[in-house]
Amino acid sequence: MSNSRIPFVTGRRRVLLAAILVSLGKIFPVRAATPVLDDFGGVPGLTAMMEDFDANLMADDRTRPFFENVDRKRVKAKLVEQFCALLGGDCVYRGGNMKGIHRGLGITREDFNALIEALQDAMDKHDVPFRSQNKLLALLAPMHRDIVEK
Amino acid sequence: MCGGPGFQRSRLVRFFALALPIFLSQGAAAQLQAPPVTTDRPFGGKLVLTGGVTQVEGVAGGGLTPWALIGGYGTRDQVGGNGYYTHVRSQDFHLQSYGAMLGLYDRVEISVAQQRFDTEDVGAALGLGKGFTFRQDIVGLKVKVAGDAVLEQDQLLPQIAVGAQYKRNNREAVVKSLGATHDDGVDFYASATKLFLAESVLVNATVRLTKANQLGILGFGGDRSTSYKPMLEGSAALLLSRNWAVGAEYRSKPNNLKIAREQDWWDAFLVWAPTKNLSVTAAYVDLGNIVIRDNQRAAYISLQFGF
Numbered sequence: 001m002s003n004s005r006i007p008f009v010t011g012r013r014r015v016l017l018a019a020i021l022v023s024l025g026k027i028f029p030v031r032a033a034t035p036v037l038d039d040f041g042g043v044p045g046l047t048a049m050m051e052d053f054d055a056n057l058m059a060d061d062r063t064r065p066f067f068e069n070v071d072r073k074r075v076k077a078k079l080v081e082q083f084c085a086l087l088g089g090d091c092v093y094r095g096g097n098m099k100g101i102h103r104g105l106g107i108t109r110e111d112f113n114a115l116i117e118a119l120q121d122a123m124d125k126h127d128v129p130f131r132s133q134n135k136l137l138a139l140l141a142p143m144h145r146d147i148v149e150k
Numbered sequence: 151m152c153g154g155p156g157f158q159r160s161r162l163v164r165f166f167a168l169a170l171p172i173f174l175s176q177g178a179a180a181q182l183q184a185p186p187v188t189t190d191r192p193f194g195g196k197l198v199l200t201g202g203v204t205q206v207e208g209v210a211g212g213g214l215t216p217w218a219l220i221g222g223y224g225t226r227d228q229v230g231g232n233g234y235y236t237h238v239r240s241q242d243f244h245l246q247s248y249g250a251m252l253g254l255y256d257r258v259e260i261s262v263a264q265q266r267f268d269t270e271d272v273g274a275a276l277g278l279g280k281g282f283t284f285r286q287d288i289v290g291l292k293v294k295v296a297g298d299a300v301l302e303q304d305q306l307l308p309q310i311a312v313g314a315q316y317k318r319n320n321r322e323a324v325v326k327s328l329g330a331t332h333d334d335g336v337d338f339y340a341s342a343t344k345l346f347l348a349e350s351v352l353v354n355a356t357v358r359l360t361k362a363n364q365l366g367i368l369g370f371g372g373d374r375s376t377s378y379k380p381m382l383e384g385s386a387a388l389l390l391s392r393n394w395a396v397g398a399e400y401r402s403k404p405n406n407l408k409i410a411r412e413q414d415w416w417d418a419f420l421v422w423a424p425t426k427n428l429s430v431t432a433a434y435v436d437l438g439n440i441v442i443r444d445n446q447r448a449a450y451i452s453l454q455f456g457f
Binding site for chain 1: 182184190191194195196197225226227228256300301302303304305347348349350389390391392
């Protein structure tokens with residue numbers, strides 16, 4: 001005997017159950033699982049890490065020329081959005097597309113790798129576990145096709 | 151004078167002098183800038199450990215097995231190179247291997263190596279004399295034909311390379327008396343290497359066509375078989391950090407000589423690359439039977455210096 005309705009859950013009982021479920025949802029919010037983003041300390045962690053990433057990019061003469069004359073505050077903000085979105089966080093990347101942003105810059109494989117190293121150093125400094133670092137890098141690495149021109 | 155046209159013009163000039171850079175920087179906000187001077191370097195642009203280490207025949211790979219990676223740290227715009235020294239010591243023998251390689255534009259790898267296999271007391275038992283040593287010279291060429299093991303993380307296609315190793319043994323009379331048909335030979339191989347970065351795992355598979363007996367140290371071909379055989383070699387490594395990796399390898403080998411029972415090899419290794427200029431590899435290697443001694447188990451240490 002199959003019955004699509006749950007026994008005893010009718011009328012006022014159903015309203016009560018719904019109310020309980022709604023309040024449980026408020027107490028224990030069900031969110032998309034973001035364990036990797038958590039390893040970065042969430043958006044605040046990414047924001048803090050970006051300061052060191054920026055400093056590392058400025059300290060390396062392979063990457064500094066590409067960033068020293070741009071609005072780095074904006075770049076950092078866009079990178080936080082992008083990384084957060086890539087890591088499954090509740091963010092939307094609203095920056096330019098990778099190919100358009102990097103067009104005509106003559107970025108080489110070495111320049112691209114130098115940026116990865118600068119990011120690795122920043123992630124190390126912020127104690128992001130190595131395996132979580134690699135999960136982010138695995139999502140960024142294919143972007144070489146839009147970024148590297150030489 | 152204060153309201154004169156000269157003052158108006160100079161205010162206009164000052165306005166543009168101030169406003170123009172602000173306007174330009176606003177434009178630049180959305181766009182990174184092409185640097186006025188290029189800072190491209192000729193060496194060292196790959197990420198650490200992505201050139202592999204040097205395997206026992208002088209080729210970029212693991213310890214036993216060539217990988218599809220091109221040795222050294224040169225990107226496709228650069229060159230790289232390495233020198234290495236490897237010492238393998240089992241209960242009854244030791245092997246030294248050393249050489250140098252050049253990686254050209256992340257496309258071609260040229261290598262030279264020499265192996266010295268010291269028979270220690272077994273040499274005396276065989277009537278060759280204690281410490282009788284086989285020497286083998288190896289010249290290697292490898293060409294990357296497809297893929298990129300490191301950056302193409304959204305594709306399954308591995309990096310694929312094909313290569314050849316010309317080997318020449320200096321003990322022609324001895325290896326022929328052991329049953330080998332030649333003192334020199336060429337190995338041909340194809341390697342596929344893939345870094346699964348999200349899993350921090352690197353996997354390699356190599357197929358080698360060879361007639362070599364114990365790498366060629368006991369000559370090529372033999373009284374059991376003289377033909378090329380396809381041999382399978384595999385490696386798997388787990389990246390522990392940017393500078394450390396652990397892994398294991400397997401290398402199947404032919405069995406061409408009647409006097410010995412050549413067996414497959416395997417190893418477990420630990421690599422430390424503190425910089426792009428230095429790596430240290432330590433391994434435990436199971437070599438099986440070597441000449442007349444069974445169950446040879448070896449300690450393997452390899453140093454690589456390069457750029």
